[in-house]
Amino acid sequence: MYGSLQGRYREHIMAHHLSEQLLLKTLLPKDISQSKGGWAKRDGAKPRTSSSKYYTTPDILPVPKRAKLTLNTGEDIQSSTDVENSSNPTSKGSKPATEVDALWTCKPTEVVVAVVRHAEEKHNFTLRHREFQSLRPDELIIGEVMECYIRGILNLKDNAGRLYLLDHYTMGVILHGTREQIARQELKKVTFDLYDGAIGFVNIRNVHWKFVYLHALSNHIYVVDPLQGSNEVEDSRKAAYKFGEYFKMRRNRLGKEDWVSIKWQPGKITHTFQKDATSCGAFVMQMAKMTVKEFPKIPKTFHIKSSQHLRRDMAEEILRGSVSKDDFCSFCGIEDLPTTAVDAVWIQCETCGRWFHTQCLGMPAARIPKKNTPWYCVLCILTN
Ligand SMILES: [Zn+2]
Ligand SMILES: [Zn+2]
Structure with a gap:
């Protein structure tokens, strides 16, 4: 069967x-x-x-x-x-x-x-036409499109094997889930010690995306909000705590020691802000791209200019990376x-x-x- x-x-x-x-x-x-x-x-x-x-x-x-x-x-x-x-x-x-x-x-x-x-x-990663259409101007980009894009970017970079792409479902559970939900996201087969960092993004109330970067080489976690006004250091501090607990959970359940001794610290990367209600996904995709480009260094700033061409360029990049x-x-x-x-x-x-x-x-x-x-x-x- x-x-x-x-x-x-x-x-x-x-x-x-x-x-x-x-x-x-x-x-x-x-x-x-x-x-x-x-x-x-x-x-x-x-x-x-x-x-x-x-x-x-x-x-x-x-x-x-x-x-x-x-x-x-x-x-x-x-x-x-x-x-x-x-x-x-x-x-x-x-x-x-x-x-x-x-x-x-x-x-x-x-x-x-x-x-x-x-x-x-x-x-x-497979991307369907309906999902691909969420890249059109003024639409909220769905997570699969963003992941597909980031995977394509990682595939182009030589040392990107040292960066783990954490799927947004697991990221959401680790940052916002209950203990029981988190315990079901063990990522049993992943050995984080093989990586120097992890990138991903998290969904907020089904209408917004934030970028998340774990830089294991410097013990820093960055939660970057494309929207102006949120307390990113506080978000990053909470994420540092949640990931600390997550790796302890993996040690307790799986006996895995990877990344468990890291004392995660909140970090901040300055950036430009989205000017409309729907650009968060495009911003996160650009933040991921810049992060991969700079890796293993941490980007000093994300300078993203939302333009009409940005979504189209990324759509073309996805098709080229297929x-x-x-x-x-x-x-x-x-x-x-x-x-x-x-x-x-x-x-x-x-x-x-x-x-x-x-x-x-x-x-x-x-x-x-x-x-x-x-x-x-x-x-x-x-x-x-
Ligand atoms: Zn078939
Ligand atoms: Zn045809």
């Missing part, structure tokens, strides 16, 4: 012959913070293996094209005319100029638009055929070149398009 929600979800799709229209339905909670269930699902993704993704396929299947295709940005693509968000970067009726524009102006789907590798962990879309299923984000169905095959969208497991789309063999019959994914159907 399946050991993950992802597997069970796929099984459900197959059992009921559900169509690829499922990609239009919301799989994830709407709040910007991630639920525990979401993490369980994410954990279900498999790491890349050396085995081939192709099985022997029936004759009727289209021949897979391995050439990298990019989203067609030519004259034939119209931006969606029924997008309600007035803050969309492209005005109604104009043509999307880039892949980011195309993804931002299209109706939200559950298509996986980026897969960012994680060298040390068993799973990659595994090529030739290499993963755009439904489940997995890079190999699921091992549970021997008749599973891949199908490629004629327009954007994204690949899907027919199994993930709930597409029975009889409905798989015949050879030379083009097939279009839901994203391209909505974009055109």
